[in-house]
Amino acid sequence: MTSGMRGRTGACVLLVALLLSTLVSLSLGRFSIPLKTVAAILLEPLFDIPAFWSNTEAQVVWAVRFPRVALAAFVGAGLALAGASLQSLFRNPLADPQILGVSSGAALGGVVGILLAGTGWPTICGSFAGGIASLALVFWLAGGTGAGRGSAVMLVLAGLVVGAVGAAGIALVKYAADPDNQLPAIVFWLLGSLAAADKKSLYVTAPPILFSAALILGLRFHLSALAVGEEDARNLGVPVRTVRLLALGAAGLATAAAVAVSGVVGWVGLVVPHLVRLSFGANHRWFFLNTLLGGAGYLILVDTAARTLVAAEIPLGALTALLGAPIFAVLLRRLRGKTDA
Template sequence: MSLSTASDKRIKNSGVAADAPSKVKVRKSGLVLVILFIVLIVVFLWSFTVGRFAVPLPELLTVFFRKMFGLPTTWSDTTETVLFNIRIPRIIVALIIGAAMSASGAAYQGLFRNPMVSPDILGASAGAGFGAAMAILMSGSALTIQLAAFSCGIIAVMLTYLVSCLIGKTNNSVLILVLTGMVVSSLFSAFISLAKYTADPNNKLPEIAYWLMGGLTSITAKNIMLILVPFMIGIIPILLLRYKLNALAFGEEEAQALGVDTKKIRFIYIICATLLTASSVATGGMIGWVGLVIPHLARMLVGPNLKFMLPASVLLGGAYLLLIDDISRTFFTVEIPLSILTAIIGAPFFIYLLAKGRNSWT
């Protein structure tokens, strides 16, 4: 048996496992995950039926069934256009963004052992916002804006990581990384303000402002693949290595004693969480509060064990942003940017979570 395999088993079966929930608690957490999955499926199906063009659930299921088996169409062209050109891409992208932001927030909170950490802590959101603003200023296409936002989000986090590596070579490396992320975020936020200041107030400025507020109005089928690839690349390692992230909760030295390469795990999680955050911001704009609130709610439902908390965050985040998008496009005469709704709903709810769940952070 190799040393790495032995250390992995030791992490699963010793220190961390000793503090794992009892069998009853494990079964309860598993049941909660099943319930959350069912809730996600219900919200997913319900999202197809709501909107200015209503599609009843029986008709929706009929369309899917007949399309799946190649049967003749029995519905109108309008119904097919609404479902396959507008709602399917938008609903899938909303689900992916919600899951990605929630998983990224949960990963960062576990990595930095701080429940107040959000996915944009290392500058990914600010960097992506700057990239999008510059692409809009240069009259780039929707694809160009998305690629520029994604690239600048990655660059911002790389800059944060490189600067922190140069400065912090002591036991305070995590603190240095967080502080460097705050500086880089402020720097790119200043660049965004500069781009808005120099933009044409009648054309470019409203476009930049609307993009920064977040929304899924312009989502098409092309956006599904553009966000699905980085989502899969980022989410798989985060879920597979979550037991090692559990070990980091005991501190750097304790995790190393259990055989965890803390620098390697930290680097992997930073890269994966950055991919999730940058791709989400590049596709849907700067949608706040999801990556901060949802991990708290998941922690209250299944506890702090990341074996259950990370999957719960993914399921909750997908369902939550789907509901927010449904409200955005249905409950008002005009479509409200998503970041406005997530802030209005998320801020009071977060205060409630802080008051109710402060004892379940650790």
Template structure:
């Protein structure tokens, strides 16, 4: 089956699941109700039950949009890092960006700042973690892939320790539960205002990666092969690292750490669409969006108390990853 047809099918599935998820939750109504509410708003008609309008436009629609956006961002970031470092286990936090962003958000919560500043702090410290990682990895005016990954692990550990320090000094009655719930990842505070704050960063980074995606095929080669082709390895590495990290930091800033999507979604896309980055990058976007949408819908509807997204994504993702490993006979 040709790539375009496969991608169209994936996009249609995303659209159908998104519409279906509008009708799933503890406040039940039939699948046609959202269309009736939208039509009533367009025609300025009165609704019998105003609560339905609040549930759809103020709660579920922003949450579905956020799940699609964050899932796409994390999956795209994971696909870039996996290809860039030729490492199938690379994730959006490979360079410590998610840990840095988490520390920024936790620090803002500790200082009792508003959600706006939580996002600003998260993005700032996520980018700061990237800068520190890259500076640490430069040895004799160059940085190879292994050194960059090892530096990322070190910086991630440092920021994780700082997060633990913040949790230790936080008020156990009020602040600590908020920090803990945020770190577990949740889309419960979704709003269009929060989405609009991170949307410019995600759009800029995503568009640039998609436009330059064909370069990832070359950058997945060995360093000597890349240099023999006359490609500026350092420049393109930096471009992809910066914009993939921007996607990660912006995602963490909105909803906390969400695991497994950035690792698993690119692998599933790779099995269906192949290794070629021309096809892998766009397909990873929609695969990640679909996966997080399904996981978050389960998280908010499977029980009375909402399950943090990272817990559910690990419960679903780990067995699925084992299945993929056995099906492929290895990574």
């Protein structure tokens, strides 16, 4: 099987998996609704089905579960794509919005937004500014993308520094926040959860993530070329500087939009691209699309577990870390094997 065929198969498999996980997630919840009813409620706008369900059931499916599942899909896709593009951009398998400190920078921007103006759009604008600023800082600290073999370590260290600055800033903002109103909102938001998802949060998140996804998918050939090497990419006619800026911006925007609605949900950008690469190869034509589909499906499933296992919400960030850390550990082992050789 050629890598292109493998990639295409991957896209089909992942698309089917995404649809299935969406359906499963929509039919699960603390308020029990029979599967048949859920299906009927979902199909009702398309077909003329006489309503045999209660208004509450329709409300639960459309006003509670649908926004949440859609939001999980957007956040998962955005974080996974951001991770994949950062990995290509930095030619570094360990790049991830959280490890690079971008999530924490975006979180700092978000809490500053809450402090100055409140939740909603100020949060997303602040998150975006914080995300991009910390990405630029990491980029500068690590000495760009062409630092050679040592860059993996440099990048992680730079991310550590930026992440620490973000965490310190968050602590300061929490100190300055009004303990009665702002502080609880900040704490709630930082918990990292999709529990608050409603239609409004969907409107806030979907456009920036769709935009960055389109940008990254549009740049997928250039990014694949960059992943091989800057010189090679230049020889292939890739406008390196422009591509780098656009991709960085897109990754920052996607991360910021994800952070703005879900707080810091880590590891998705690391785990999903690697799983996709392992299962369906890194064919430049399909890799980014597969990452997008995989990321969406992955986070839908994890979030479904977070909201249905017990009555109280399990923090989503905790679950993704629980799943992500072992994979990161395996990666580290592999990387060490390479450096030792």
